[in-house]
Amino acid sequence: MAINSLMEDFSSLDTSSLVDKVEAKLVQLLKDQKLNVGDSIPKELELAERLGVSRTVIREALLRLRVMGLIESKKKKGAVITSPDIFGIISKSVNPHILDQSTLKEMFELRLILEIGMADFIFQRITPADIKELKQIVSKEPDATQDYLFNIEHEIAFHGKLYEITGNETLKKFQRMLLPVFDYVHHSGLLKKQVSIKRFVSHKGLVDIIENGSPEMFRNAMRNHLENHFSRLFE
Amino acid sequence: MAINSLMEDFSSLDTSSLVDKVEAKLVQLLKDQKLNVGDSIPKELELAERLGVSRTVIREALLRLRVMGLIESKKKKGAVITSPDIFGIISKSVNPHILDQSTLKEMFELRLILEIGMADFIFQRITPADIKELKQIVSKEPDATQDYLFNIEHEIAFHGKLYEITGNETLKKFQRMLLPVFDYVHHSGLLKKQVSIKRFVSHKGLVDIIENGSPEMFRNAMRNHLENHFSRLFE
DNA sequence: TTATGCATTATGTATGACATAATAAAATTA
């Protein structure tokens, strides 16, 4: 069909800007494995000359790579390839006020998934010192858990410690990114109202299981512990 | 102590560039909730004038926000605030060849955590059509699972479908980001050699549980299913 | 040999100009 093929031609129109092209070229250069971390890339003027564009365009493309954490540029040395701290970078752009509602809700869910799923790593890597610290956190807890006016700081301290125990820094960073989102969603009108404000398995109960139980038991206990959050998602 | 306070003064030296300051100022402007998605921010020249810097600096700061997905700029309309597609953005910068080894390993672990933790969402949101599709995927599977030369595409099809069932688009994007990393780590020398190449719970077994079992059963089954991966992490 | 200062160099910042595309306003036509 003539019209159809015409439409396809339209859709394949190259609408990308000059900078887009240069950026793609540079990214591909990195992906082609010809360059490793620590290697430096040609200087701006050289790139501008070789690609036949202005230094402005090159600078903008390089800037994008820099924001993405792929390179780092020093005053004299030029730009060098770096290993990006992904979550550090996106943490900057995770702004509860700006993210749309469905994304916010999904990030709320993500936390529940992570805390249930990380059981095996906790059991594999926990140390006696960790257990001691957990017990200390729990002991300091205000026992007014019934009215759900539980201290947010204690929540963060306890659950944050669990992430720490997994020994997975990326996971920890992920949590740090999720924290403000979770708090925001929790207090916004995005979810159903809190119906049952009962706490099932307590923090202390979780610690007991960590000490004497199994990953399997922990998963179920954590699922139970988070019931109040789940109940706001499912009806 | 004089020296000490002097050193503190040194450490607090402001080493940030002009663009850094402008960027921070703009981000704060967004976070201050005075602006919502869809609102447009002042034009470049106006910002340059108001902040007393050149248009070059403003452009670079705005560009950073754009790369982070916080704004989008159109030809005439100026820049408007947008809700960032976080994982879409970082997917670009997730390059297994560039990420350092420990991060790669941690992202490998992240997948295991997610797939075990997402049980409740699968059970809550699965439809009969989903089950039918899962069965179809399983039926097409090459049953040469013993020698572990299982088809990568089938792995992706099956596990990808599970992510899809959760109905969490953010989670799905997260998986898409993790996929190449997981594959890379799996085939690189980063982990221990595969010792037992036995498959415990099969894909078919998982489907059975989804159909007739509980989230609790699924978590344990998935943990078992992923044993080959876990065994390469733990000794 | 060790500092110190100087020259060099590549990125950072500033300015001015023009291109381009999207919007609004004006003009033309039915």
Added chain:
DNA sequence: TAATTTTATTATGTCATACATAATGCATAA
């Protein structure tokens, strides 16, 4: 008058040039 085309305006995109700044290496002096 209403609909359509043309034109003008405007803000971002690209280019070119100049100078500032900071890091590096070399030369010089103590």
